[in-house]
Amino acid sequence: MPSDLNDWQYDLGGVLIGAGTNVNVIDVTGLGRPPVRDNDTDQPSMDGSFAGPDYWAARQIQFDAAITIPGNPTACYDAVAALQAAADNTSVRLVGGQGMTLRVKRPGSPVKALTVRARKLDPEYKQVIHGYVPLDMEFFAHDPTFYADEDSTTEIPLGWLTGGGFAAPVVAPIYVQDGTTAADRPGWVTNQGDADAWPIIRITGPCANVTVTNVATGRSLAFPSLDLDAGRWIEIDTRPGYRTATWDNGGNAAAALSPSSRLDLFSLPPGTSEMRWTAFDNTNSARLRLTWRDAYIAL
8 A cells, every 4th residue: 555645745665755755856847748659751842841740759757856864964965865766766767668666746636656767866065064965866757647646447258147137937047047058247347537448357266268358349359269167257458558468376467468459559549438247157156347447647
């Protein structure tokens, strides 16, 4: 569970700075509209250019800050060391696709987070004897979208009883689904932000021939050859920078996806979306779990 932040505070990989701390944040840049990668091309033999699609580029976030601990230079050095340790985590720095979490709290807004890499952390020790150390820090967010501070999760069982109930007399055994016809189960997920969110989907067996459809976007993920035993699972991560399919033993499960299944297009738009999945399961115990973070355009 992430720690609570007060207004005008920042959490850099677990190190708290900003209002009410020993690290005063003077200015921050790079938290507005992300830079744009345009694809405009000049019009041949005429004035102007043709407007191509615009894509968001990565964010470059810069902090102008200062450690202020009057009369205690040792504590200033310790504060710099804590920031350097957070930025130098080898599980982040040496692993492709990984990042540290930058959390931000603004008045009237919930805590929002970015995944970043540290690019610069330069202290100036000229006045450290007085307990004052200016800091120049720079972070790079490869995904420029802001996300909620905590996960949202919903679980959708495959088997269910459709409308109409039972007609008496009820005679045992009762079959919810016989395994010869694919069960079809809808559920709903809500992205409370104003940008597309990216779910992590875990399918737990027993089930076979699975298809997961986001009704709002019309996109589907199909696993025509999938046959999961009871208790086994497959996890699909659609987040930017990940886009993986993994077995419960850590193996690569990308081959289980059909060629038309696009992880890079399987997003959750703002608002409530219907998520429907079909599969074969005659035990009424298969489960689909979706985990996501609400996504936001701005702080």
